[in-house]
Amino acid sequence: MNDQLRSHPFRDSHEDREAAHHTPDTPQTRAPAYQLAYDDNEFMCRDELRPVRLQLELLKPELLMQEYGVNSTIVLFGGARIPDPVNKGSARTETLAKLAKYYGEAREFARLMTLKSLNGGQRENVIVTGGGPGVMEAGNRGAADAGGVSIGLNIVLPHEQAPNEFVTPDLCFNFHYFAIRKMHFLMRAEALAVFPGGFGTMDEMFETLTLIQTGRMKRIPVLLFGRAFWEGVINWQALADAGTIAAEDLELFRFVETAAEAVEAIDGWKGKGEKRGEIPGR
Secondary structure, three states, X not given: OOHHHXXXXXXXXXXXXXXXXXXXXXXXXXXHHHOOHHHOHHHHOOHHHHHHHHHHHHHHHHXXXXXXXXXXXXXXXXXXXXXXXXXXXXXXXXXXXXXXXXXXXXXXXXXXXXXXXXXXXXOOOEEEXXXXXXXXXXXXXXXXXXXXXXXXEXXXXXXXXOOOOOOOHHHEEEEOOHHHHHHHHHXXXXXXXXXXXXXXXXXXXXXXXXHHHOOOOOOOOEEEEOHHHHHHHOOHHHHHHHOOOOHHHHHHOEEEOOHHXXXXXXXXXXXXXXXXXXXXXX
């Protein structure tokens, strides 16, 4: 925490933690009960402390982004397995190799949006990704290409969890809870670009659409890169025909193919900031 932000005269918690590490070595001071609560990892990881950990995981990135000056973001979702076109020969399937073009589109989209953000001091519309490989790497890389910063919201997983090298270090966060991570994706979002991906990408996309559909989140541009991919894996029209979604729900997102088309769609988006079902003028 920045010392300039302190507004109380009390002894700093860092000082007490350091002092506690230098107490006389006795059976009493070695006992787990004697450890300061906030300096006791075993205590902090108890099941009963889950509400505290949830709060901390929400609060830490929020405070650090506020201190950095990030006011709003452009979110990129997409598959960790989408390869860089230069290395698409390493793709696990022929389809992934064909989808490698979206690595380039994600990189270019992030570059273009970051250039626009830099014109305003880069406090608005900062690129944020999941911080991992594939499309996420492309997004952070595009921001770096433009000379700007970008955010990475990583999460601890058995694989693919290391942050990519293009995330701005001061804006690289690590999460335990998927739910809190998804909140941080959307809390400052001004637009959402969704590239081909798997379960994780679909989870994030459908949660966003659900929040907008139900009026729990204001409308933002939701851009799905690759109509052929998305219509191949999801029969959107069948959902509307079955009545499980309304026909107008298909207007909550738009298909795009290129970075330039996506930027144009964001600039000309109608209904941005409205809530689903909101009466105009109210």
